[in-house]
Amino acid sequence: MSEEGKKSWFARLKDGLKRSSSKLTTGIADIFTKRRLDDDALEEFEDLLITSDLGVTTAAKLSGELAKTRFDKEVDSAEIQEFIAEEVTKILDPVAKPLVLDPARKPHVVLVVGVNGSGKTTTIGKLAKSYKDQGLKVMMAAGDTFRAAAVEQLKVWGERTDCPVISRDTGADAAGLAYDAIEQAKRQGMDLLLIDTAGRLQNKSHLMDELKKIVRVIRKCDETAPHDTLLVLDATTGQNAHSQVELFSEATNVSGLIVTKLDGTAKGGVVVALAEKFGKPVHAIGVGESAEDLRPFEARNFARSLAGLAD
Incomplete structure (x- = not known):
């Protein structure tokens, strides 16, 4: 079996999303290197999410949630990555539904x-x-x-x-x-x-x-x-x-x-x-x-x- 075939689906998904995640993580590292979460950082964070195609509504929601718990506190990029993953999962969970066929229908x-x-x-x-x-x-x-x-x-x-x-x-x-x-x-x-x-x-x-x-x-x-x-x-x-x-x-x-x-x-x-x-x-x-x-x-x-x- 090829190396590609041996890879788990998660590994292939992560490889597939590398260009998308790289844009996001590079931007996060640039914003949150030894820095307190102030208004300027939040604005930059929101802009980053918008330019990463997460959408204006999602960007506003995530920056608002981050401000609630971490405003004026020191944050690092790893913490922000975990935060994004958690919040994005909440948004995606309701729509992650497999296509289910009705066995009573032929076809x-x-x-x-x-x-x-x-x-x-x-x-x-x-x-x-x-x-x-x-x-x-x-x-x-x-x-x-x-x-x-x-x-x-x-x-x-x-x-x-x-x-x-x-x-x-x-x-x-x-x-x-x-x-x-x-x-x-x-x-x-x-x-x-x-x-x-x-x-x-x-x-x-x-x-x-x-x-x-x-x-x-x-x-x-x-x-x-x-x-x-x-x-x-x-x-x-x-x-x-x-x-x-x-x-x-x-x-x-x-x-x-x-x-x-x-x-x-x-x-x-x-x-x-x-x-x-x-x-x-x-x-x-x-x-x-x-x-x-x-x-x-x-x-x-x-x-x-x-x-x-x-x-």
């Missing part, structure tokens, strides 16, 4: 949305592998019919995971494909159907109209579906993730988030800001390319990794 239909480039199609493939490994019967639908590459990518994941993939020619009606996929998934006794969608933002109104149409057509086949709508967010977009949550929530009932590419950014703090602002479940996070690098979201592990602390 449990999951609609996956997000902008192109967010890692949406790859995430679907990784989810398929995870649930297939748990012994479930999984089908995927290549609903991003405008991008031949997305369809081919999903077919590759189908071959890797031995899961059937429903696809059509480029430019085919995505809503019709979704309907056909549900019908086939029912006939074949599938436990889970994962439906990919287009993510073109060049014409937002057209994209959102298309998503609404897909949902309407899906409900003709199963009035309770989609049972989950997952929004895949690329962490490297930082604060732009906020507008994506708002945008896709207008068109679909986004039930949960998956945050990818945390290993390629210093903006990992955006997960905290999203939790604070929207309170939507964060089902999973990705810190690498392999299927094993998409894991259920755990608040404490993430908070300690972000603060640059050992487990």
